[in-house]
Amino acid sequence: MTAFASQKYEKVVTCDEDSSNCLRQATKPISLRDWAIAKSTVEQLFYVRETILKGGAGLAAPQIGISQPIFIYTPDRTTESLRVVINPSFEPIGHSMIEGSEACFSVPLRCTKLKRWETIKVKYQNLDGELIEQIIDGFEAKVFQHEMDHLKGHLTIDHDDVDILIFTDPKEFQEHMQQVHLEDAKRYRERCF
Numbered sequence: 001m002t003a004f005a006s007q008k009y010e011k012v013v014t015c016d017e018d019s020s021n022c023l024r025q026a027t028k029p030i031s032l033r034d035w036a037i038a039k040s041t042v043e044q045l046f047y048v049r050e051t052i053l054k055g056g057a058g059l060a061a062p063q064i065g066i067s068q069p070i071f072i073y074t075p076d077r078t079t080e081s082l083r084v085v086i087n088p089s090f091e092p093i094g095h096s097m098i099e100g101s102e103a104c105f106s107v108p109l110r111c112t113k114l115k116r117w118e119t120i121k122v123k124y125q126n127l128d129g130e131l132i133e134q135i136i137d138g139f140e141a142k143v144f145q146h147e148m149d150h151l152k153g154h155l156t157i158d159h160d161d162v163d164i165l166i167f168t169d170p171k172e173f174q175e176h177m178q179q180v181h182l183e184d185a186k187r188y189r190e191r192c193f
């Protein structure tokens with residue numbers, strides 16, 4: 001399932017219309033005491049991804065106006081592989097960075113070229129509150145770092161040293177992003193794009 005940030009979607013906050021400033025706010029950790037709230041946020045993220053966006057590699061709570069450290073993401077763009085991430089952190093493994101292009105539902109019609117760590121060690125809680133620790137790389141690491149940015153109140157366009165391509169025609173943007181997906185597939189040697 002492929003979705004593109006070629007328009008403003010219902011329920012998704014964009015950088016052009018962020019009156020509550022939710023996208024630029026750092027989130028605070030959520031405790032197990034408040035897990036019912038976290039579960040409700042996860043339900044809303046799934047609802048927006050499935051019924052409104054109809055796809056996408058990841059979606060973070062601040063993007064739907066909820067300032068909580070929660071996101072969902074898929075390492076291969078498929079719905080079946082979706083993971084729930086709560087209270088995450090990460091550290092780079094090694095010094096290698098990869099430059100790639102990224103779009104974001106909160107930054108419609110823009111494609112941003114920036115560098116991400118190639119391999120990272122991530123720590124987070126799943127929906128059951130269990131602590132997960134793993135090493136991830138390639139496309140998965142890129143998506144994880146993009147969503148982590150949202151939880152810190154940063155957007156792709158806020159990075160230093162970025163190239164930003166701005167589109168006015170949604171069709172042209174989609175064609176460009178299709179090309180980016182193909183490049184990603186080659187670069188990261190993933191099968192499911």
Ligand SMILES: [Zn+2]
Pocket residue numbers: 103104105106146150
């Ligand atoms: Zn984003």
